[in-house]
Amino acid sequence: MAAGTLYTYPENWRAFKAQIAAQYSGARLKVASSPPAFTFGQTNRTPAFLNNFPLGKVPAYQGDDGFCLFESNAIAHYLSNEALRGATPQAAAQVLQWVSFADSEIIPPASAWVFPTLGIMQFNKQATEQAKEDIKKVLGLLNQHLNTRTFLVGERVSLADITVACSMVWLYKQVLEPSFRQPYPNVTRWFVTCVNQPQFKAVLGEVKLCEKMAQFDAKKFAEMQPKKEAPAKKEKAAKEAAKPQEKKEKKKEEKKPDPEEEMDDCDAVLAAEPKAKDPFAHLPKSSFVMDEFKRKYSNEDTLTVALPHFWDNFDREGYSIWYCVYKYPEELTLTFKSCNLITGMFQRLDKLRKNAFASVILFGTNNDSSISGIWVFRGQDLAFTGHFWEGEIDREMQCPGPLWAIPGKIKCWNRFQSMLDAQP
Numbered sequence: 001m002a003a004g005t006l007y008t009y010p011e012n013w014r015a016f017k018a019q020i021a022a023q024y025s026g027a028r029l030k031v032a033s034s035p036p037a038f039t040f041g042q043t044n045r046t047p048a049f050l051n052n053f054p055l056g057k058v059p060a061y062q063g064d065d066g067f068c069l070f071e072s073n074a075i076a077h078y079l080s081n082e083a084l085r086g087a088t089p090q091a092a093a094q095v096l097q098w099v100s101f102a103d104s105e106i107i108p109p110a111s112a113w114v115f116p117t118l119g120i121m122q123f124n125k126q127a128t129e130q131a132k133e134d135i136k137k138v139l140g141l142l143n144q145h146l147n148t149r150t151f152l153v154g155e156r157v158s159l160a161d162i163t164v165a166c167s168m169v170w171l172y173k174q175v176l177e178p179s180f181r182q183p184y185p186n187v188t189r190w191f192v193t194c195v196n197q198p199q200f201k202a203v204l205g206e207v208k209l210c211e212k213m214a215q216f217d218a219k220k221f222a223e224m225q226p227k228k229e230a231p232a233k234k235e236k237a238a239k240e241a242a243k244p245q246e247k248k249e250k251k252k253e254e255k256k257p258d259p260e261e262e263m264d265d266c267d268a269v270l271a272a273e274p275k276a277k278d279p280f281a282h283l284p285k286s287s288f289v290m291d292e293f294k295r296k297y298s299n300e301d302t303l304t305v306a307l308p309h310f311w312d313n314f315d316r317e318g319y320s321i322w323y324c325v326y327k328y329p330e331e332l333t334l335t336f337k338s339c340n341l342i343t344g345m346f347q348r349l350d351k352l353r354k355n356a357f358a359s360v361i362l363f364g365t366n367n368d369s370s371i372s373g374i375w376v377f378r379g380q381d382l383a384f385t386g387h388f389w390e391g392e393i394d395r396e397m398q399c400p401g402p403l404w405a406i407p408g409k410i411k412c413w414n415r416f417q418s419m420l421d422a423q424p
């Protein structure tokens, strides 16, 4: 069974393919997507990283045995099991067919249409209209194929479903409003089935289908612009310029906007990072330095150093402590899968890193386990609530933006007052 680390940035749909495959196969996958383990734009430019992954691109996988792999489809394939890869030569070839289809037929028009709506690419009417037509063709083909099938290949989820569904996540979230997707009911039925599988959910969180087609946001685009000049972009532009001329001469590309004006999804990650609203900005400054505590917790003995530091410095006005219990222990089967649930949740809450601390633990054995944990949040309210969450407190989700995919199924949040009261 494969075991290793996936280097990526948070919420990278290319990495999702490998992460979901690992959920199915049981491959033990650690995800390094935030400092100190990995900083996109920095770690992937270091000589050590380039030594293993010469392109410096993510996702990139390194096995605990030292085996290195780049290209998201290859990584997802490696982390799959036989059932996902296709158990017969025919099935395996069909899986490869759909993986290639996603890359060549879905990703280019999906990016051309969706990126301007996210403010990460200049709007070009002609390119957007062409992309919509291309996507209609894709949806028509898929709708026909899925007319008599539940999944793309065979009777079970395969890497074909994982790859194609991941390549369509942004389409479904951002632009495929009900009237646009109405002629393709089989595709939506299939997509919803996929993203609701526990293995998908553990990675993607709740995927909310688009209600109104997002449009180009000129203001957002203008705000993003200064970042285009970041060194990462300049390097990329230089790389583009160095590419052989014939690439640019392709007929189809004539309709598209100047590549210099475009950002791809990784540029977008870099550009979007500092723009994310800080949901804790309104809170007064706290004397408790979360980073300092986390350093002690990570590097020193918990009982003799980290915990005394915590109680000596904890700011009761600026922070609160909570207890959580997983809502559906009866659904917990193999312990490695349950551990993946916890890891998946933490990855999606990466943006809370500076404002929260948690220790969430799986207790028990296979088919007889429960999950519970302790959280420390900035402020006196739950940092994430809303309709995904049930419990004592239920109000609108505070955490904005598409990067905040909040997992469901945890309830019973109670102020962990007794812990505070017990303190001398």
Ligand SMILES: N[C@@H](CCC(=O)N[C@@H](CS)C(=O)NCC(=O)O)C(=O)O
Binding pocket: 014, 056, 057, 058, 059, 070, 071, 072, 073, 236, 265, 266, 267
């Ligand atoms: N075909 C590759 C694409 C990987 C890719 O383009 N990664 C981008 C992030 S979206 C990257 O790491 N770029 C870093 C750079 O260009 O320096 C895959 O599917 O893994």
